[in-house]
Amino acid sequence: MRPFVALLAFLCLCLFDGCRSQENDIHPPPPSLIPYRISQNWKVRWGYCTPSKQIAIKTGYEAAEPFDSLFQRAKVKKGGLWGYIDPQGKFLIPPQFKAIGAFRNGIAPACNKQGKWGFIDSLGNEVLACRFERLSEPNEAQQATALYRGQWGIIHRNGTWLLPPAFEATALCGEGLLAAKKKGQWFFYDAQGHLLSEESYRRIRQCRDGRIAVANIVNGEYRYGFAGKHGHLVIPLQFKEVHNFSEQLAAAQDAATGKWGFVDTTGQWHIPPRYEQVRDFKQGRASVQSNGYWGIINTQGQAVVEFLYTILGNFSEGLAPVQYQGRWGYITSQGANAIAFFEAEQAGAFSQGLAAVKHKGQWGYINRKGEWQIPPQYEEAAPFRHGLAKVRFQGNEGYIDAAGRQYWK
Template identity: 30%
Template sequence: MNRTYIALISVLALILGTTVLGQNPQAQSDLYPFIKNDKLGFIDRSGREVIPAQFSTAADATVFREGIANVGATGGWTYIDGSGKFIVESQFWWAYPFSEGYACVLLPGEGAGYGFIDKTGRLLIKGLRAPSAFHDGLAPISVGSKWGYLGTDMQMAIPAQFDFAASFSEGMGPVQVGGKWGYIDKSGKIAVQPKYDITMLFRNGLGMVKIFSERRPLVGEIGMEGQTTEDVYLWGFVDQHGAEVLAPKFLDATDFSEGYAFVVANDGTKLFGIIDKSGKYVHEPAFDEATPFSESLAAVRAGEKWGYVDLDGRWAIPPNLAHAEPFWHGLARVAFEPGRGGYIDKGGSVVWQNKSK
C-alpha cells in the first residue's frame, strides 16, 4: 500500500468520521442521508423525511456536519442547510463536509485543484493539490515535494518539511520523515519519533501504529518461483509522549474508543476480541469483523451477519443484519438484506427503511 493512499485515508477518516466518535449534538446536524429511487434526501431522528430525495447520490460522501451538508446538485456539488435550502451558489466538481467552519472543495476546471471555503461560500485559498480538512485548527497540505500544515488564517502554521502528513487529532499529527512515520505536536515539534511503518489518528488518548514483523510463508500456496510468502505487520498503541502503551503485537486492531478496542492476536485465531487500555481481554476473540465503539455499542460481524455488542461484548442487537455501521446521535445505518437499507435505533427498532424498488 503506497504512502499517498495511506495518508489520504487518514485525512478522509477525519473529514468523514470525527463526529461519529464524539461530537456534541447539534439540532441541524441530526439529519441522516437516505436514498430512494436513486436520489438522496435526509430524515430526522424519528425517521421523518424532512428533506425529500432530490440530490445526486455518491455513496457515503454526503453528510450533515455543523448544520450543513454537501450535496450533488444539477450543476455540480454545493451545500444545503437543515431545511434543504442552498446556502452556497457556487458549483464545485466535488465538495467535502465542513469541519471547524471550513470546507474543502474541488474547483471547476481541469487542473484547478482544491481550495477552502467558509460558510458563506467565499473562496479563501485555491490551488491546493489534494483534499484536506481542518482539525485542531490545522489542515495538512503539500507545498512542492513536502508537506506542512495550513492555519485557519490560510497561512502556513507549520512549514512544509515532511515527506507526508495527515490530519491532526487530539493535538497530534501523523507525519512521515525518511520513509518512517511518527507524530508531531501543534508547534511542529516531533513528539513521537518516526520509526513506524504507519501511524494512524489519535483516539481516546492513544495512537495506533504499525511495524513490519516478518515474511511468512502462505500455507499450501506454491508459485512458479517457489513458496509464496506474505509480509506480516503488527499493530500497537502509543501515547502522546511516544511510550508504547501496548507494544505492536496484534495482526489487526481498531482504534480505542470509550476505553476499549477490538484486536486480533498473532496466534492464528483470526478473530477480534475486546481489550482495555492495559491490554487485558474483557471479551475473548469471537468476531470476524469489528468497528470501534460509538455511543457504547460496536458494530461487529459474526459469520455472515452483523449486529451490535455492548462494552462487555454482549449482544445488544442480535446479528441478523447484512451490514451495519457505527451509531451516530442515536441511529445507525444498516442493510437489512442486500439492496434494502435503512436506520435502526439503539434498541434495534427500525426507524426508517427503503421500501422503494
C-alpha cells in the same frame, strides 16, 4: 463507494477515539417514528411506523431516512426527488431536489432538477441561487467551494465571491485559511481572499494547530513539510509523508528509513521514527505498529498498551476491538481484556452498547459481555445511532432496533 458500504468501512477504521461516558452504553429506546420498508412485486416502498410496527406515515416513498430528533424532520425521496417531511407526514420541503446535503448553520447545499447547486434553508427556500455545477457544504463561516462555468472559486452564502471562479481547484483549509490551485500549484489566502504569500505547493492538507501540511517535488520525489498560517514554509520539506497536527504533534515518515515518528510544531522529532504505521494522538495516546504488532503509546513515547495485536480498532465507549492470534476480542484503554477472544472474521466498535461482528460470513451484534444480542444474519450492518441500525438483509436495506426487531415486511 456506496454510502452504506462507507459506513461499514468506518466500523473498523483504526482511529483512537478515547473513552466515552457510560451514558452512551445504555440502549436508548427506538425513536417514535421508524423508517419502515415494504417490498412487494419487486417494488420497494418506504414509510414510517411506531416501535410496535403500526404504520404512522403511509409507505409511499422510494427512500426514507430516520427523523432528526432535534428538528423533527426526515428526508424522503418521491418521484426521484428529495424533500423533507414532518412527523405528520406533511412536506416541510416538497420533493424538488436531486440531492440535498447536510444542514449546517441552517443551510444545506441542494441540487435542483436542472442539476445546478445552491444553498437552501430549512423550508427549502433558495438562500444562494442554484446556479453552480458543484458546491461544497459550508464551513462555520458559511463559505463554500463552488464550481461555476468550469472554474472553481470560494463563495459566501450571501453570494459574495471571496475568491472568484478562476482556478483549477479551491479548498477551505480551516482556521480562516483559503487555498486555490493555479497551473498545478496551491496558494494560500486569508479569510477575505487576500493572497498571503507567493510561496506555492503541489499538495496541501487541512490547517491544524496553526500548521498546514504541504508538499513539493524534491529530487524527483514528493517531500512534505509544514507551512504556517501566513503561508510561509516553517518546517522544511524533508519527510516522505506526514499527517495533520493533533495535540501539538504530527506523525511524520522519515525519508531515509521509511519509519514513522512524531514531530512537534518546530519540526523536531518529539518521538523518534521507529514505527511501521502510526495514527494521530487523541487524548494523549496514539496507536502505533512495531514489528508487525499494534500497541498504544503516550506523548512521551512510552508503551501504555503492549504490542500484541495484529489489528487494533478504534476506542468507543471505553472498548476497542483487537485481533490476537487470529481471534477477536475487546480491550480497555489500559490494555485489559474486557471481552474474551472469540472466532470472527471482523469486529467493529461499540455504539450504544452494541458492536457489529461478522461471523461465518454474516453480521450480528454483541453486547459488552461478548454475548450475541442480535444473532449474525445480515449481509451488512452499520453502527447503532439514535436507537436504530441500518442493515442489509436478503439484498435489501432496512432498520433494526437494539432488541433485534426488524422494521420491514
